[in-house]
Each structure stands twice: as structure tokens, then as C-alpha cells.
Amino acid sequence: MNAAAQYEARPANPGWLKRAEAWLDERGRPAWIVAMVLGFIVFWPIGLALLAYMIWSKRMFGKSCRSRRNSSANAYRQSFNAARPSGNAAFDAYKMDTLRRLEDEQKSFEEFLQRLREARDKAEFDQFMDERSRAPRETADEDRKEDA
Structure with a gap:
């Protein structure tokens, strides 16, 4: 799949879950931990679900969320720029x-x-x-x- 097709495949208006995930990723692992603790305080299944998601998506024990997101975004941007005409x-x-x-x-x-x-x-x-x-x-x- 080329860069232009990948760009077109992205939804124009992602749902609130995707926006929340992106917001937490921008702030890194501490934001995810705070969200998980708040989830346990408000209603324990929410905190448990966040903990399971963090472990499943390797946000808890993997590299920093911010570095993973930035590296993939930079790679995407660079591949897209290579295919774009300069004028x-x-x-x-x-x-x-x-x-x-x-x-x-x-x-x-x-x-x-x-x-x-x-x-x-x-x-x-x-x-x-x-x-x-x-x-x-x-x-x-x-x-x-x-x-x-």
C-alpha cells in the first residue's frame, strides 16, 4: 500500500476512543497510569479494562508511547514526502x-x-x-x- 493510499485510508473524524488514545499517547506512560488509577477509583472494571489494554498493546512494558507514536508518524511523513512532487x-x-x-x-x-x-x-x-x-x-x- 503506497503512502497516498494509507493517507486516504485514515478516517477524517476518528471516534472519541481513538482521540482519547492519541491524547494519552502524546502525554506518555504516566498519563496512561493516571487514567488507569482514575478508572479504578471511579468504577473498578474501567481501571481493569485500561490495565488489560495497556498490557495487551505493550504500552505498560514496551517503549514509551510518545516515542512509538512519533517514530511511526515521522516514518509515514517521510515516505509520503518522497512520493510528492516538488513543483x-x-x-x-x-x-x-x-x-x-x-x-x-x-x-x-x-x-x-x-x-x-x-x-x-x-x-x-x-x-x-x-x-x-x-x-x-x-x-x-x-x-x-x-x-x-
């Missing part, structure tokens, strides 16, 4: 040519890696077959030596 036709043509060349290089590199994997697999298989064919000959040679 300068010469630069846009250069950028598209460079991106196309990099994609071709990546494709050829992946094909090279695939050929290396196939060569390694073939070498391992040939070694296995040699060892397998060698074992019956060696046992037959030992049997002949014992008979003699």
Missing part, C-alpha cells in the same frame, strides 16, 4: 529517474541473492548425495574385508 519539473524527473534506477538495482541485487541461495542449496544437496552414496560403498568395502 520543479527538472528535479522531479531526476528524482523519478533515480528512484527507478534504485528500484532496478534492488531488483538485480535480490536476483543475485536468489542465485546465491540456489547455488548454496545445490552445493549442500550435492554434498549430501555424495555422502549418501559413499556410505553404502564404504560398508560394502568393510563387509568384503571382513569376509576375506
Whole structure:
């Protein structure tokens, strides 16, 4: 899914739960803990639900909510900016040519890696077959030596 499609897939007006989650994420783990404690004070199942959600979503024991949100938002913004035209036709043509060349290089590199994997697999298989064919000959040679 490209950046423009991801941007279009986001709802224009997220629900109050998503807005509350984003608000708490902006303030970090202490805000989540305060919300959980307040939930226990108001009505214990709310606090329990918040605790379960914090553990399930790795907000309790994972990285900081704020750093996770900022890193994903920055990655999204950067990928979206790379696809957006700058308004300068010469630069846009250069950028598209460079991106196309990099994609071709990546494709050829992946094909090279695939050929290396196939060569390694073939070498391992040939070694296995040699060892397998060698074992019956060696046992037959030992049997002949014992008979003699």
C-alpha cells in the first residue's frame, strides 16, 4: 500500500476512543497510569479494562508511547514526502529517474541473492548425495574385508 493510499485510508473524524488514545499517547506512560488509577477509583472494571489494554498493546512494558507514536508518524511523513512532487519539473524527473534506477538495482541485487541461495542449496544437496552414496560403498568395502 503506497503512502497516498494509507493517507486516504485514515478516517477524517476518528471516534472519541481513538482521540482519547492519541491524547494519552502524546502525554506518555504516566498519563496512561493516571487514567488507569482514575478508572479504578471511579468504577473498578474501567481501571481493569485500561490495565488489560495497556498490557495487551505493550504500552505498560514496551517503549514509551510518545516515542512509538512519533517514530511511526515521522516514518509515514517521510515516505509520503518522497512520493510528492516538488513543483520543479527538472528535479522531479531526476528524482523519478533515480528512484527507478534504485528500484532496478534492488531488483538485480535480490536476483543475485536468489542465485546465491540456489547455488548454496545445490552445493549442500550435492554434498549430501555424495555422502549418501559413499556410505553404502564404504560398508560394502568393510563387509568384503571382513569376509576375506
